[in-house]
Amino acid sequence: MSGPEVLRVTDVCVRRGTRMILGPITFAISPGERWVILGPNGAGKSTLLNLLATRAFPTTGKVHVLEKELGKVDLFELRTRIGLAGVGISEDIPYEEKVRDVVVTAAYAVLGRWNEDYDLWDESRAVALLTTFGVRELADRDYGTLSEGEKKRVQISRALMADPELLLLDEPTAGLDVGGREDLLRRFSEFSKDPGAPATVIVTHHIEEIPVGTTHALLLKDGTVAVSGPVQQVVTSEHITAVFGVEVNVAFDGSRFYARASS
Numbered sequence: 001m002s003g004p005e006v007l008r009v010t011d012v013c014v015r016r017g018t019r020m021i022l023g024p025i026t027f028a029i030s031p032g033e034r035w036v037i038l039g040p041n042g043a044g045k046s047t048l049l050n051l052l053a054t055r056a057f058p059t060t061g062k063v064h065v066l067e068k069e070l071g072k073v074d075l076f077e078l079r080t081r082i083g084l085a086g087v088g089i090s091e092d093i094p095y096e097e098k099v100r101d102v103v104v105t106a107a108y109a110v111l112g113r114w115n116e117d118y119d120l121w122d123e124s125r126a127v128a129l130l131t132t133f134g135v136r137e138l139a140d141r142d143y144g145t146l147s148e149g150e151k152k153r154v155q156i157s158r159a160l161m162a163d164p165e166l167l168l169l170d171e172p173t174a175g176l177d178v179g180g181r182e183d184l185l186r187r188f189s190e191f192s193k194d195p196g197a198p199a200t201v202i203v204t205h206h207i208e209e210i211p212v213g214t215t216h217a218l219l220l221k222d223g224t225v226a227v228s229g230p231v232q233q234v235v236t237s238e239h240i241t242a243v244f245g246v247e248v249n250v251a252f253d254g255s256r257f258y259a260r261a262s263s
Contacts, residue, residue, distance in 0.1 A: 003097070004248050005064070006029045006065075006199040007028060007029040007066075007201075008027075008028040009061070011024050013058060013061055014051070014056070014059050020223060021047055022051075023058075023223060024061065028031055029056075032209070034213070035201045035202070036204060037201060037203045038220070040203055040221070041206055043220040044115070045220055045222065046203070047172050048203075049168055049201070053079075054070060054078055066082075078188070081164055082166045083159030083162065083198065086170025086172075087170060089187055095144025096226060098143070099139050099146070099154055100127070100130070100139040101125075102143050103157045103158045103226040104122050107125075108216075109123050118223065122214070126139075126157070126161060129160055132157070133153040133157050133188075134193075135154060148175045149180040152173070152184065156172060164198050165198050167197075167198045168201050171204055172184065172202060173185065189211045197243075207257040211239070213247060215230065216228070219239055219240075235257050237250045238248050246261060248261055249261075250263065
């Protein structure tokens with residue numbers, strides 16, 4: 001897939017008071033790319049993701065999302081083109097909302113079903129996405145009754161409902177057991193093989209959670225980019241050791257990454 005850049009971050013800094021929490025950062029994402037952002041706690045991952053999701057603004061520098069510059073665009077319209085799943089969204093979903101409605105309301109970029117008019121296509125797409133991520137049978141359950149793993153799958157289904165051009169996932173497998181993690185990563189990797197799948201950015205702490213098919217990686221340390229580029233050139237023993245401050249051996253089996261501390 002080719003075309004205009006999906007994202008461009010140029011000389012971006014974010015300050016809180018006198019403290020610099022992110023930046024300066026410059027990088028770009030092209031159509032069809034699958035990125036992972038890695039780094040220790042406090043490295044700036046969540047701040048960067050909020051910028052990309054248009055839910056925060058840089059103190060200095062420029063952020064272009066889908067060819068629109070933050071601060072010079074109607075955010076409501078732009079956000080309908082971005083799929084987002086993570087803790088912030090999950091906490092805003094009404095617990096009594098039916099799972100089917102959690103997904104379908106993303107067509108209007110709202111949380112909580114009110115008087116919106118959804119057609120059969122909307123309803124069918126919502127069910128199809130729930131099927132893709134293995135939770136179709138939960139469509140009529142209340143969201144608040146789901147397990148953490150089930151919620152993650154519903155959130156990703158919701159993020160894809162509006163057929164976004166950019167998909168942002170904040171720790172999509174955090175809190176899952178090994179079986180749930182591997183099943184979700186497998187389903188996501190299969191979905192990503194579709195030529196029409198959106199460009200993706202996943203934030204995680206663990207390299208074992210990098211899905212098959214990931215093309216690029218960005219390592220953050222102390223709010224700045226330590227290294228970025230093609231994933232196999234970035235996720236190495238040398239780079240992971242430098243960023244996380246622990247001697248780590250990284251292995252790649254041809255599809256997935258694994259890490260263990262050096263003895």
